[in-house]
Structure formats: C-alpha cells, structure tokens
Amino acid sequence: MAMKFSVCTVDRPLEAVSPFPLRGTSYEECAIVAENLGYDGIELQIQDPAQYNPKELKATLDRHNLGCSAITTGLAYLYEGMSMTHPDKKVRMATVERLHRQLDLAKELNSQVLVGYLRGRKQPGMSDEEFEDILTDSVARTLEYAVEIQCPFVMEQINRNDGDVFCSTERTMTFLEKFNCDLLLYNGDTYHMITEDPDVPGAIRRSLGKLVLFHVSDTGRLLPDDKHFNFHEAAKVLKEANYDKWVSIEAKPWPTSYQCSRTGLNYLRRVFG
Template sequence: MGGSTLTPGFEGMGWPLAFVLSWQPTRFEAAAAVHDLERTLERLRALGYAGVELAVRDPAMVPVPRLRSLLERYALRIPAIGTGQAWVEEGLSLTHPDAVVRRAALARLEAHLELAAEWGSLVIIGLIRGRLMAGVDRGRALAWLGEAIAHLADRAAAYPVRLALEPLNRYETDLLNTVEETLALIERVGRSHVGVLLDTFHANIEEASLEKAIARAGDRLFHVHIADSNRWAPGWGHLDFESVLKALREAGYGGWLSAEVLPQPSLEEAMAQVARWARIALNRSPV
C-alpha cells in the first residue's frame, strides 16, 4: 500500500488523529476546501495522520471509487462524515417550518448514511439540525429533531453506522448548545448507536467545564473535534489541552481526535501545527 513507507501515525500514542476537510467549496470556515485532494492526503499521511474527516454537502458529488483508491494508497481512514454544509449552502434543516425542506434534509442525511457505510464512518448531526425559525417554538423543533434522529438511527442500524450529535455554540444555533441538552435528546430517542460529538471550540464557549462535560458524556462520547479557543490549531490559543486529554482518558474515550480548525495562517501550516501539537500532547497523556 502506498502509505506504508510514509511517516508513522499517532495510534501508538493513544487516539488516532484526523483532519477535517471539505469535499467542495464552502462558506463554512473551519473546513478547508481541497483543490488537490491527492496531494493533501499524501501530506496528511506524511505528517502522521491516520484519517481524514470529510465535510460533504451532497454525497452524490463524491466519486467513491476514486476516493477509495486514494485512501488505500495513503493508508487513511474516514472516521466521520460531516453534513452541515447542506444547511450552510442550501438551507436544508431537520427543524425547518416547511415540511418539504425537512423531508429534503432527511433524504440528504439518508444519502450520507449510505456514503458513511462505505468506510464505517460516523455521521455527524451538527448544523443540519437548523435553528429556531419564525412560527416554530422550541418544543416543536426538538420534537421534529427527535423524530428525525430516531428515523435516521433506525436506517443507520442496518448498515451499521453510528450517529453523533454535536452540541454547537449559541452563535451558530439555539438548539442543543450543551452536552446536557444533547444527552437529553439522545435519551428521548432511545437508540444505543446515537451519541455525542464534543468539539472543544464549542464546548469552551458553552460549558462551565470541558472536563465535566466530557465526564458527563461518558460512554455516549462517540467522537471529538479538537480546536483551540480561537478555532485555530491546538497550541495557538489558550485552551488547557493537557486537562482535556486527561478527562478523555479518565472517561475511557477510545475514539478519534479530529482537528476541525480554521485553515490559518494556511491549510498547510494548520495541518503541520496539529501534528506538532499531537506529538507533544499525546506523548504527555498516554491512553
């Protein structure tokens, strides 16, 4: 396999490391659109990454055979597939007041499930849940969201694929801002393969304590996004990642660390900084 001669990854240090990339141009700033996919995947593997998390607006746009070939060549996995660009670019939402839009969002996510099944990836429910809109109260929106998640979870079980709901900060949505709120919805849905994605950037805004939020998520913590306080790569802000990693270890977290960061000062520099940070931080905090 082509990746076998490249720099070893971080798996031996604990959690495998991934970087979030966008499959297509997007207005979402924390997922860089890639113009030369092969070169970027080659660079990720050379830096020691084990995976690439893909933000996908429409799975129909993804050439699966070519992507599969590149992943095999560079020995990379896809731990998760992001779905939020369907909201950012098209306005598709599971809580939209128009039932036609809600059905379109559900159908799009069903396509994401099928794509995720190719690699056993998680499907992330983040921005595509939408936000409160005129004429819809919170109770109604959460009921729609719960019904949609239950439907998707039942579809996902057949693959099988897991779903991860991501608490987001108040500036991006007013639905499910904290781990506690997210767990409450997950409990109502009542499906074992629905869990939480904790993003350190969002949690730093919304949680009184990142460490307590991680502990509260417990075995429902399916995936982790890492970004510093300013959404730049870890080490370029002021988050105490040593404490965060300790909390993940104590919670028994065994999933991925996936860097969803602003591609600043450039994509190349951001990828390299995450890798530098990981080599130091994961050596200090063995799982």
C-alpha cells in the first residue's frame, strides 16, 4: 500500500497567512478541485460540527472519490477561545463536549479528529506539570468518548513559538503513550519538527507506532523548496517503514490556492510517492 495524499482545505474566507492551501465557499467546491488534481483526500477545518450535515459531507466526499484525512479543530480555539486547558473549567468542559461532536462527525466520515492549537496555552505562572495535569484530564474525558464510538483521536506537537510543553516529538509521544490507548494517535508535522527535533528522521522513527497523519510544510508554512530542510530524508523513513497512511500538504495558499494545491501534490508524488 502506498501513502495517501491529502490537502488541508477550508470552506470560509481566512487570511492568507493561514496554512490551508485549498479554499472554497463550500467543501463541495474544494472536493471538486481536489478530485481534479488527483488527491486521495482532503483535511477539513471544522469549527462547529453543528453547522454541517454529516451525511451530506460524506456524500460529497464519496461523489468525488475522496477520503477525509482528518477533522481539524483549531478554528474553535482561534475564533471562540475554546481550549482543553482553559483556566475556567466550564470552558474546558465545553471544549471537551465540542470534541465529542467533532468525533461524531469524524466517525461518520470514516476519519479522525486532530487536535493541535485546541489544547491551549500555559497561563502566567503555570508550571509544566500543572499544564500537563489539566490537559491529561481533558484528553482522558475526550478519549473515553473516542473509545466508546471507536473513532481515532490524534494529537500533534506544537513548536515552542506556538505551543507549550509538548513541543518535540519525544515529549508529545511520551504524553500520548501514558494513556495506553490504541485510539490516541500522533500527527507529525515537518514545520514543527524543523524547529524542535534536531534529528527529524529519528523523530519520525520514534513516532511510527502512533503516526497516522504526516503534515508536509516548510519553514514559514510554505511549500517545500528543498532549500531549508531535507524532505527526501523524511520520505525515506516513511517508505522504509511501509507507511501507508495520510500525508497532507499544509501551507499558505501562495501564489494562489489552486497553484499551491497543484504544486503541493506534484511534490508529494515526486518525493513521497
């Protein structure tokens, strides 16, 4: 089995610095472009699942022969202030409840839920241990429901500029492994790895036991240009491990959404295919 290639998509207008290459006024519009380009799937940015009809979304994907690589949750953090580590317990519980609904949608789409920014940031004066304790509680509550409905729950490292504590692959993997749950999985992301992991091929090998989604993104959240990072080495590790899950392009839509999406897929085919 070969790797499956997807592209991060969004169905609403966002600033150009947001790293979602394929944009449209609906996921139907995004799906048409993704199918025409030859992607295997698309990654959906879903702020509030209540605004979508799961069966209609599934029909859209099926109609265009696409899978859903992940339901991504960061917009709820950016635009609503939701956070798994918010100092207000009511907000944390609302975030967990939102994640339950995200999992319901992902289950309908035969997909998985991805959490990055939604885990939140450390509050002033908060220790790493306190942050981990609060996050552990929220993850446990979310994971209980993920196990109940048998839907994968995926977390990614976030580099030190954008996140706290779980910045490296090793630190993140150690956190995930303590739950001893096959449905709690890992998203590797070269953008974060370049900053945090001195040995990126080694970090990828460390993650293979839980790796189900791999984001390809260069420094500055741009498309790879082979000038700042050796993506060929990263691809080699995945190929040697017979990795057959999702690899997604996550980059700013420059110079245009279409060109970025097309160039990104060509790169994935050339280097990771």
